[in-house]
Amino acid sequence: MTAPPTTQPRYGVHSEVGRLHSVLVCSPGLAHHRLTPSNCHDLLYDDVLWVEQAEQHHQGFVTLMKDRGIEVKELHTLLAETLHVPEARDWLLSRKITPDEVGLGLATDIREFLDELDSATLADYLIGGLSTHDLPRDFSPPGVQLVREESGMTDYLLPPLPNTLFTRDTTSWVYGGVTLNPLYWPARHAETLLMKAVYSYHPDFAGAVRTWWGDPEMEHGFATLEGGDVMPIGNGTVVIGMSERSSRQAITQLAMELFLGEGAEQVIVAKMPRMRAAMHLDTVFTLADRDVCTVFPGIIDQIETFTIREAPAPTFLDVNREDRPFVDVVAGALGLDHLRVIETGGDRYMSERQQWDSGNNLLALEPGVVVAYDRNVATNKKLRAAGVEVLEIVGAELGRGRGGAHCMTQPLLRDPVD
Numbered sequence: 001m002t003a004p005p006t007t008q009p010r011y012g013v014h015s016e017v018g019r020l021h022s023v024l025v026c027s028p029g030l031a032h033h034r035l036t037p038s039n040c041h042d043l044l045y046d047d048v049l050w051v052e053q054a055e056q057h058h059q060g061f062v063t064l065m066k067d068r069g070i071e072v073k074e075l076h077t078l079l080a081e082t083l084h085v086p087e088a089r090d091w092l093l094s095r096k097i098t099p100d101e102v103g104l105g106l107a108t109d110i111r112e113f114l115d116e117l118d119s120a121t122l123a124d125y126l127i128g129g130l131s132t133h134d135l136p137r138d139f140s141p142p143g144v145q146l147v148r149e150e151s152g153m154t155d156y157l158l159p160p161l162p163n164t165l166f167t168r169d170t171t172s173w174v175y176g177g178v179t180l181n182p183l184y185w186p187a188r189h190a191e192t193l194l195m196k197a198v199y200s201y202h203p204d205f206a207g208a209v210r211t212w213w214g215d216p217e218m219e220h221g222f223a224t225l226e227g228g229d230v231m232p233i234g235n236g237t238v239v240i241g242m243s244e245r246s247s248r249q250a251i252t253q254l255a256m257e258l259f260l261g262e263g264a265e266q267v268i269v270a271k272m273p274r275m276r277a278a279m280h281l282d283t284v285f286t287l288a289d290r291d292v293c294t295v296f297p298g299i300i301d302q303i304e305t306f307t308i309r310e311a312p313a314p315t316f317l318d319v320n321r322e323d324r325p326f327v328d329v330v331a332g333a334l335g336l337d338h339l340r341v342i343e344t345g346g347d348r349y350m351s352e353r354q355q356w357d358s359g360n361n362l363l364a365l366e367p368g369v370v371v372a373y374d375r376n377v378a379t380n381k382k383l384r385a386a387g388v389e390v391l392e393i394v395g396a397e398l399g400r401g402r403g404g405a406h407c408m409t410q411p412l413l414r415d416p417v418d
């Protein structure tokens with residue numbers, strides 16, 4: 001299903017730590033105002049947020065990257081710009097406002113209501129969710145009274161999507177192309193269609209994006225993939241966590257498409273235990289420098305590692321179980337003898353808390369320069385002692401959705417490691 005671009009691709013991600021030039025983020029906003037103690041768990045948040053503080057801290061993160069010359073694209077803005085294109089607006093609304101999604105007897109009226117909105121407000125509702133309280137007082141199509149919002153996400157007119165904050169997961173740039181990920185939990189299913197609209201119609205992307213795998217308009221069954229598991233580390237290798245979220249059915253299909261499209265030569269699979277604390281590989285392992293990684297040992301030690309390469313028909317894939325520990329297999333793929341490993345800091349209680357608070361979830365801006373949450377004092381100290389420059393952002397509110405700087409960013413353009 002590999003779709004070749006029709007014009008010169010502008011974007012591509014060629015490593016995990018090479019210089020970052022362009023990145024996609026999504027600010028907290030309306031979706032987070034919708035979070036309540038009764039719906040937040042359904043929406044994959046462990047708590048409600050002080051939203052204004054989360055917005056400020058996120059802005060701090062954006063400014064830090066911009067000050068270093070990185071182009072930062074924001075999803076509400078990109079989506080609003082996409083919706084300026086009349087064809088895109090129609091494409092997206094005709095797929096979202098259906099009897100299955102909105103309810104029979106409501107779809108036509110809601111579509112009429114949305115058609116009247118300016119692009120920025122419409123983008124806000126598409127990400128933030130549409131509640132009956134947003135409708136004008138005199139607007140009461142039959143069926144609105146059936147809506148029962150207090151019961152969770154499904155009874156919104158449009159579901160709030162607070163996890164768009166974690167742009168890492170929805171799509172993944174892997175070298176010269178992108179995957180449009182079928183996400184695991186229902187609370188996140190609607191995110192990928194928004195990104196398909198952006199990549200298909202936004203003037204910065206239209207015709208210039210190659211899709212390796214995944215299509216939100218298709219039913220992918222058990223094949224689920226989330227970008228927190230996907231790491232194009234360089235040297236023709238992609239490391240993929242087989243986690244709570246990313247399945248072998250997805251990983252093997254992606255591997256095949258990458259081999260056929262000459263996007264990568266090998267996939268290293270990290271088979272992880274299924275648990276919320278380690279929902280993605282990037283919650284327990286990220287690279288900080290050419291030869292430095294941070295890990296949470298409790299989980300990393302349990303990983304079983306496999307290497308997948310291309311094979312002739314009828315098997316197509318050559319899957320090998322590795323005897324060496326995961327980190328050594330990654331080092332080998334990078335052409336290194338070993339990686340210097342920085343474990344989560346603190347005693348066993350503190351290190352478990354720091355992992356939970358995204359202590360191992362670093363975003364490298366260039367080799368040896370990373371962004372991390374301020375709260376993970378002990379881990380950041382160890383990173384600094386190893387020569388890594390740690391730029392801190394405030395994690396108090398942003399971290400409540402269980403994701404750090406790596407999760408909150410989707411690199412669009414990143415150099416290989418020199």
Ligand SMILES: NC(=[NH2+])NCCC[C@H](N)C(=O)O
Binds near residue numbers: 043163279280403406
């Ligand atoms: N790449 C990541 N680790 N992302 C974290 C995503 C957190 C989000 N609340 C979820 O449960 O889906």
